[in-house]
Amino acid sequence: MIPSLASRHSWFEATARKRIAGLLDPGSFTEILPPAASTPSPHLAKLDLPGAFDDGIVIGCGQLEKQPIFIAAQEGQFIGGAVGEIHGAKLVGLLKRAVREKPAAVLLLIDSGGVRLHEANAGLIAISEIMRAVLATRAAGVPVLALIGGSCGAFGGMGIVAKLCSAILISEEGRLALSGPEVIETVAGVEEFDSKDRALVWRVTGGKHRYLMGDCAMLVEDDVSAFRAAATAFLADWQEPAPSVGLLRATQRQLENRLTAYGAYRDGLQIWAALGVTNPESVPLLDRDSLVALKEGLPT
Amino acid sequence: MEKLNFQFESVPALPAADPALCGVVGSGNLEILLNAGDAPNLCVVEIKTAARGFADTWQAVIGAFAAAHPAGGTRIAINDMGATPAVVSLRLAQALAEYQGGVQ
Amino acid sequence: MNAPLPRQWDSLRQNRGRRLERAASLGLAGKNGKEIPVDRIIDLLEAVIQPGDRVCLEGNNQKQADFLSESLADCSPERINHLSMVQSVLALPSHVDLFERGLANRLDFSFSGPQGARLAKLVQEQRIEIGAIHTYLELFGRYFMDLTPNVALIAAQAADAEGNLYLGPNTEDTPAIVEATAFKGGIVIAQVNERLDKLPRVDVPADWVDFTVLAPKPNYIEPLFTRDPAQITEVQVLMAMMAIKGIYAEYGVTRLNHGIGFDTAAIELLLPTYAADLGLKGKICTHWALNPHPTLIPAIESGFVESVHCFGSEVGMDAYISARSDVFFTGADGSMRSNRAFSQTAGLYACDMFIGSTLQMDMAGNSSTATLGRITGFGGAPNMGSDPHGRRHASPAWLKAGREAYGPNAIRGRKLVVQMVETFREHMAPVFVEELDAWKLQKSMGAELPPIMIYGDDVSHIVTEEGIANLLLCRSPEEREQAIRGVAGFTPVGMARDKAMVENLRDRGIIRRPEDLGIDPRMATRDLLAARSVKDLVRWSGGLYAPPSRFRNW
Amino acid sequence: MKLNDILDALFPAGHTVRVANQVITGVAQTAQGTVAVLGTTDAAAIDHAMALALSGYILDTLEQHPGRPLVFLVDTCGQALSRSQELLCLNGSLAHLAQCVDLARRQGHPSLSLVTANAVSGGFLSFGLMADRCYALADAQVRVMDLKAMARVTKIAHERLLELAISSPIFAPGAENYRRMGGIEAIWERPSAGLLEAALGQGARADERTEDRRIALGAERGGRNLAAAILQTVDSALAAA
Incomplete structure (x- = not known):
């Protein structure tokens, strides 16, 4: 058999705990609020639903190549990784601690559809708190990395949180957007967005598209050790910049130019062609290395 | 949701320092948290399950587990989203093995 | 003692001739590649199908003669009725429409899949008579025994100018259906996805085929065997x-x-x-x-x-x-x-x-x-x-x-x-x-x-x-x-x-x-x-x- | 209530505001001096263009008028729902807007937002909830999703949700629920210059601006009781990287 296929440990498939275990230095992880010290969300119980001890998020401290790291991982299998009161507070708490203790980085392993509707108000406010806490952490000089490659991607409020991070590392399987295709289909019709056309969904929201457009810093193979290597490499070269008008001005210009250039398009294929990709239809089937090479060769 | 409580006599498990967690609360799956219990010959179980009306099945599945494995002196907490008995049995075996550091 | 009336031994062939004449009289001679214009398909079906006919509608768990099925369902129940359908699978909504609209009333088949609930309802309302639920081989066997079709509506990938058919990788049931129909005085009508000057290979020779029609869109194929x-x-x-x-x-x-x-x-x-x-x-x-x-x-x-x-x-x-x-x-x-x-x-x-x-x-x-x-x-x-x-x-x-x-x-x-x-x-x-x-x-x-x-x-x-x-x-x-x-x-x-x-x-x-x-x-x-x-x-x-x-x- | 009536009530000393593509930008006079007024109107579905118009105006204010307070008027039904918007990473433009509001705070611009009619999910997150404090008019609609849609998505009966909504502020729409949970500072019966000036005055305390106190507030008000305890536990847990 093909050995590289046998030994892969898919990030997409792994649970939150397995992702952390594979990402950090072996044995270095200490969980904060472990399951045995936690109780499931009483809000879910009120709605007659069993909760999870960790409320769908694992937080704690560990090391990445011997550097001290704070880490949080959402569990996409539990109610779509959605943010409820406890879930959100754990993440806010971790980020607040990061401001004080200044680890080398905070890694957010996002796998979430956004706000947990069963506790929608608490979830929405919590996401707002997470947004501010991410920016406070970065302002304290601690980089915050978003790692996206789980089955739920990063949608809704967590899509916004991801874009507030220092950088996003994403796999081809990862998705990053605001509204889910199903929501758009329900409201605007199947002609607007056919959520069952998965190739289309990925051409609009998927990791390759986001990477080609520069919304994500790195495209990573769907493999736990590839994410580990990518995070290590990124942090080695990264100095968290102080927040400044200059930086945001530059982003503003870039976003405005992008909107003018591509605002009318409705499919990744059109944008890739406009970006200068000679054979856009081939993009979805390119492997990770070829796609990275393709991006490097694009006219800027 | 239904809450169920059982206890079964069982041969004492190897006492362990750390609790063990297996599985994820997701469709057709469950999480099992295995803690040290008080009575060395008892396996005490608390279940919260999304599927109502299967108390007899739970009792049979966990009873069979407690009879076949040394599970005494443990407290087992389960959050379930409709796992089948096959999955429950598998997770119980995994959790106990992890709790005892790989010994079954 | 009166002499018995002389038995006519080629009634099927003669009947087939009359059906083809009816089609020809409507200008549907199927000359070039046996081709019928797509907008005349209902005229053709109403000309060659008679009330009480046994009709085989090709379709199985993958390939479907979906255009012909929809066209048949759109025919007038006054012209076409009491059909006895023989088909591997009852899978498309139009398959059930045939019975709901009064074109057909009897069914011999193998399985029904997504239309199972609608079918059960029709049976309970006694609007459909089920001959039997067969296995594939049984049904194919009966095509050559007592369920030989008068008309077969099939799906092919391509036809050439002669009317030869290429069936593509999804050949499936077509050979069994065509063989039974074409050699027992029946009429074979094929919907095709494309017309080619030269076929990659000939799967059905032109003289087993009576009419071809270029379907508005390629026949549907279900990816049934893909398991993620x-x-x-x-x-x-x-x-x-x-x-x-x-x-x-x-x-x-x-x-x-x-x-x-x-x-x-x-x-x-x-x-x-x-x-x-x-x-x-x-x-x-x-x-x-x-x-x-x-x-x-x-x-x-x-x-x-x-x-x-x-x-x-x-x-x-x-x-x-x-x-x-x-x-x-x-x-x-x-x-x-x-x-x-x-x-x-x-x-x-x-x-x-x-x-x-x-x-x-x-x-x-x-x-x-x-x-x-x-x-x-x-x-x-x-x-x-x-x-x-x-x-x-x-x-x-x-x-x-x-x-x-x-x-x-x-x-x-x-x-x-x-x-x-x-x-x-x-x-x-x-x-x-x-x-x-x-x-x-x-x-x-x-x-x-x-x-x-x-x-x-x-x-x-x-x-x-x-x-x-x-x-x-x-x-x-x-x-x-x-x-x-x-x-x-x-x-x-x-x-x-x-x-x-x-x-x-x-x-x-x-x-x-x-x-x-x-x-x-x-x-x-x-x-x-x-x-x-x-x-x-x-x-x-x-x-x-x-x-x-x-x-x-x- | 019409936008102009709201503006007149909030800024009797005068305001110069322009509305383009449902985006409000301009200035107004208050007892604390000139403030920047910006936001959205007519239940805007926030898209790239709107988000960038707002963020551009914030950056202009930061560059040209250091320290000038920002007053956001929030009337949004959420984010624009379309494929072309998502294709260009709408969450990115909303994040950029949020980042501009956050930078304003760091650079000493007090900010507050007032929900004038609707505040829904993504649109609300990107600027309303990013301000130092958020207020809402009494008849404002604040929510993530209406209960009927929520019933569909969560597969919990609508009647059951209606029933629970009475006893639990945790998921039911309504400004008051957000106030009890600390997300909204206070509810104003009507737009009022007095309330606005008092709120702006409060915002002068710098420590309160940089510290997100909403979890503590939610606990004080009894609407959000778990988060504060979790925060405390996480803060004191024995763990070291």
Whole structure:
């Protein structure tokens, strides 16, 4: 058999705990609020639903190549990784601690559809708190990395949180957007967005598209050790910049130019062609290395 | 949701320092948290399950587990989203093995 | 004594001539490539089909003559009515429309799939008369006996200027249908996806075809055999390990068929890993009657598989199949030739094993996929999942099974017919039951037989997460029942087992638990699967497999 | 209530505001001096263009008028729902807007937002909830999703949700629920210059601006009781990287 296929440990498939275990230095992880010290969300119980001890998020401290790291991982299998009161507070708490203790980085392993509707108000406010806490952490000089490659991607409020991070590392399987295709289909019709056309969904929201457009810093193979290597490499070269008008001005210009250039398009294929990709239809089937090479060769 | 409580006599498990967690609360799956219990010959179980009306099945599945494995002196907490008995049995075996550091 | 009136011996031919004349009088002579303009299709159908005709509408679990079906349903019930439909599958809404709109009132078929609930309702309202629910081979057989079509409406990939047809990789049922119709005075009308000057190969000669029509869009093909490895569970991996070690290896099964489903997909994906580690490469699973399952790609690439003959093709597999012509049956043009009738025959007579899943099984081992309120039928499983008493050639697997069933002096072997099920389906529905829903369904349908898919006396083994029951070794109905209860887990019928008897069966090796097979359930992880996603399958295929959009997450 | 009536009530000393593409930008006079007024109107579905118009105006204010307070008027039904918007990473433009509001805070611009009519999910997150404090008019609709849609998505009966909405502020729409949970500072019966000036005055305390106090507030008000305890536990847990 093909050995590289046998030994892969898919990030997409792994649970939150397995992702952390594979990402950090072996044995270095200490969980904060472990399951045995936690109780499931009483809000879910009120709605007659069993909760999870960790409320769908694992937080704690560990090391990445011997550097001290704070880490949080959402569990996409539990109610779509959605943010409820406890879930959100754990993440806010971790980020607040990061401001004080200044680890080398905070890694957010996002796998979430956004706000947990069963506790929608608490979830929405919590996401707002997470947004501010991410920016406070970065302002304290601690980089915050978003790692996206789980089955739920990063949608809704967590899509916004991801874009507030220092950088996003994403796999081809990862998705990053605001509204889910199903929501758009329900409201605007199947002609607007056919959520069952998965190739289309990925051409609009998927990791390759986001990477080609520069919304994500790195495209990573769907493999736990590839994410580990990518995070290590990124942090080695990264100095968290102080927040400044200059930086945001530059982003503003870039976003405005992008909107003018591509605002009318409705499919990744059109944008890739406009970006200068000679054979856009081939993009979805390119492997990770070829796609990275393709991006490097694009006219800027 | 239904809450169920059982206890079964069982041969004492190897006492362990750390609790063990297996599985994820997701469709057709469950999480099992295995803690040290008080009575060395008892396996005490608390279940919260999304599927109502299967108390007899739970009792049979966990009873069979407690009879076949040394599970005494443990407290087992389960959050379930409709796992089948096959999955429950598998997770119980995994959790106990992890709790005892790989010994079954 | 009066002389008998002279019998007319060519009434079918004359009748056929009159139908063609009616068409010609409407300007529908089908001159160039027997071509009919697409907007005259209803005129044509109303001209050549007569009330009371037997009409074969091509369609099966994959390829559908969907345009012709919709067109027929749009015909006037005043012109066309009392049709007796013969068709493999009742799958499209337009298939049911024929009955609801009063064009047809009788149906002989094999299975119904998504339209099962609508069909059951029509039956209850007595608006449809069901002749029988057949197996594929039975229905094909009856095309040549007493259910020969007057008109066949078929689907082809392409026609040339003469009216020759190219059927593409999804040849499927077409040869059987056309042969029966064209040689018994019937009329054959084909919808085609394209017209070509030169066909890649001729699958149906022009003089067996009366009319061709270029369909507005290509005929629909369902990617029915694509199973996303991401959905295979640990329990399915465990059962697959047991099947490989306890049955495939034990009997040395080389020639086989797999049913559709994640249970068997798990086996296919364990061949390059678990089975290879057991040293089974070249010893099992070399020759197949099987649709080109994408999940078989890793086993093919690993050298497990020598030959695969297919009932039909599978969406996205064409380039891969063409590039692996040593394995698949392909034409000189490079594209695959499938044939349901021949592959079913291979499955019935030339395979040593069938393994599949079911929704329900009773204590006699009878299994059915019929559930209340839905009439589904069987397709090919009953042909492959039965022990053919007409078989005469021996093989080690067949002989071993025969000796287990009939003793050391057996004068025949035995096919292995394996049912592989988790004891509970989703929503905690038990698979093992005291009585199949099929019996209630029989009453509500007013049918003469309950819709049983595989009869218990054909079943040789049952695999569940709890173990393997070898029914060949049971020596009485009581033993058989306890063997089934003994692997029925925590279902009510499983819990009602006679514990002492089950332990006795286990001591005799009739029931084998995972630990009896040397399998630790905790080792049953998805890591054992050679591919864990559709993308992995694409990688294994070297990029040749192009999965349909809905199976992609990239 | 019409936008102009709201503006007149909030800024009797005068305001110069322009509305383009449902985006409000301009200035107004208050007792604390000139403030920047910006936001959205007519239940805007926030898209790239709107988000960038707002963020551009914030950056202009930061560059040209250091320290000038920002007053956001929030009337949004959420984010624009379309494929072309998502294709260009709408969450990115909303994040950029949020980042501009956050930078304003760091650079000493007090900010507050007032929900004038609707505040829904993504649109609300990107600027309303990013301000130092958020207020809402009494008849404002604040929510993630209406209960009927929520019933569909969560597969919990609508009647059951209606029933629970009475006893639990945790998921039911309504400004008062957000106030009890600390997300909204206070509810104003009507737009009032007095309330606005008092709120702006409060915002002068710098420590309160940089510290997100909403979790503590939710606990004080009894609407969000778990988060504060979790925060405390996480803060004191024995763990070291």
